């Protein structure tokens with residue numbers, strides 16, 4: 001009964017939030033992948049799907065269940081992965097902590113600062129974006145850390161994909177379908 005009630009109350013997840021948890025042969029979590037890739041892998045029949053979401057994608061010709069947990073053979077682990085420096089990924093890399101003053105905050109309280117300001121040609125790359133609290137971001141303004149005398153130590157770098165993925169899974173929004181597989 002409890003389960004039925006919570007199922008009725010919980011909002012239907014958006015399609016984009018239906019990410020699949022990828023496990024290695026030994027059932028160790030590797031990372032999350034998007035639903036399109038998960039459906040393609042499922043259709044290719046080269047992976048083992050352990051859980052599906054209670055949700056289906058419809059196309060004019062067919063319907064596909066969305067995998068929630070996938071166990072993958074070894075070849076999938078070796079594929080290089082490019083992690084984009086999205087807002088969420090930058091917050092995760094920096095541990096939801098301002099890189100200038102060390103203050104912790106929620107996603108809503110923190111901002112993303114371009115080390116070399118965008119107005120001066122600074123790009124959105126892992127080496128040029130850091131988590132900053134709003135006061136530090138305002139104080140720094142359109143200056144570099146040197147000009148503002150706000151040193152960055154250590155300088156921002158590209159994160160390790162596996163650590164970032166695990167941190168993301170632990171820090172919140174893991175779907176119920178993943179929970180039996182997340183033990184660390």
Ligand SMILES: [Zn+2]
Pocket residue numbers: 098099100101102103132133134135136137
């Ligand atoms: Zn700060």
